[in-house]
Amino acid sequence: MPKIGFIGFGEAAYNIVKGLKGEGASDITAFDKFWNIEPQASMIKKRAEDAGIVLSTSFGEMIEESDFIFSAVSANLAIPLAHESAPYLKKGKYYIDMNAASPMTKETVCEIVLKTNACFVDAAVMGPIPTYKHKVPISVCGNGAKVFMEVFSKYGMDLTYMGEIAGSSSASKMFRSIFMKGFVVLLLETIIAAHTYKVEDDVLLSIQKTLEEGTFHEMINNLLTRGVIHSQRREHEMDEVITTLKGLGVDHIMSEATKHKLKWCTDMGFKDYFQGIPPADYHMILSAMDELSSKKE
Incomplete structure (x- = not known):
């Protein structure tokens, strides 16, 4: 059973997590920087309870305890979050960037992640997540994409492999x-x-x-x-x-x-x-x- 962690627990992460939980993925945690800041905190806690997961109060611990770390925030935070995550990444971990960022941004994030010996996955969402939840079509690429597909296809995710070159999925x-x-x-x-x-x-x-x-x-x-x-x-x-x-x-x-x-x-x-x-x-x-x-x- 993969240990899954989400950076950011907004609408996208909430719907994907809820779908994965329904498919049997049970070891899921999430960290959101607004976990204790109102008015966002109430909504985040409500979503976590509804999805049946525990919110982490430590960014670093959440990453250290996860095998697959999803970055699901906004495009402008993709690179800063990769830098912030880097000290906690290592070989055997997979960093999945789901942000709607440019291919150049994804290439930069990939460089940051690879320096930690972790694997990178550029995941480009090709449809509305609230409608499809975890089954939304997602194009993936990067050196960790094949393993990511092998693991998460079992949980009903609709994944299309775009190759090992980071940025290809987001370019598409x-x-x-x-x-x-x-x-x-x-x-x-x-x-x-x-x-x-x-x-x-x-x-x-x-x-x-x-x-x-x-x-x-x-x-x-x-x-x-x-x-x-x-x-x-x-x-x-x-x-x-x-x-x-x-x-x-x-x-x-x-x-x-x-x-x-x-x-x-x-x-x-x-x-x-x-x-x-x-x-x-x-x-x-x-x-x-x-x-x-x-x-x-």
């Missing part, structure tokens, strides 16, 4: 966020603009029909490969969109960004490179980008 999460966060605000700009003419439902229905044409891969492949070929025409079309939004007094920052990216496609010369014919696969765009970029250097 960061780049996924470009779409997941960007898609939300793009939709928001769309329906706000459409609402000025009370056509938001019609616009969304039209978008739905387009997105449901074929499989997901077929859809994105078609959008990308045709998009880079017709970027100049669409760039001019976005000028009309922006003019319309300005006239309506609607914020148009996402439309401006769309025009900017379309201009980048035009300036790269994708249309000439592919002789005006959409490539068969979007990976060909990436290869063309590398080739065209090297010629411009």
Whole structure:
């Protein structure tokens, strides 16, 4: 039975711990710096009681008594906490950084941990923890990732191995966020603009029909490969969109960004490179980008 410790016992740690306890993991402790500071202390104690774990009052003792130490705080604390944890880490311990930090931050944390001879795991959460609890999809990498998967897969965790290089998992999460966060605000700009003419439902229905044409891969492949070929025409079309939004007094920052990216496609010369014919696969765009970029250097 692994000895598990959590640094930080906020919403994320609480839900994961509750899930692990339900799967039979019994030796779990947590330390939160607000354990005796109100108003946070009351909530932390309530969560600990509900999850059925004991709160530690000593940061160092919690780490020393744990085999697997989860850092579940916030991105800005990832590096300071790694430094603070280092004196208590040693060979045989696994330090799992679950913070939504950049790959560069995870690489720095990894360096700190490896100097102690402990193993490091970069764990990037790919979904809402309150919804899935311990079963939330998590991408893991680092020199301790394989062992971590072997141990915690038995407790129902949904883990995907991304290799031994620290930062790969968090890079994947960061780049996924470009779409997941960007898609939300793009939709928001769309329906706000459409609402000025009370056509938001019609616009969304039209978008739905387009997105449901074929499989997901077929859809994105078609959008990308045709998009880079017709970027100049669409760039001019976005000028009309922006003019319309300005006239309506609607914020148009996402439309401006769309025009900017379309201009980048035009300036790269994708249309000439592919002789005006959409490539068969979007990976060909990436290869063309590398080739065209090297010629411009």
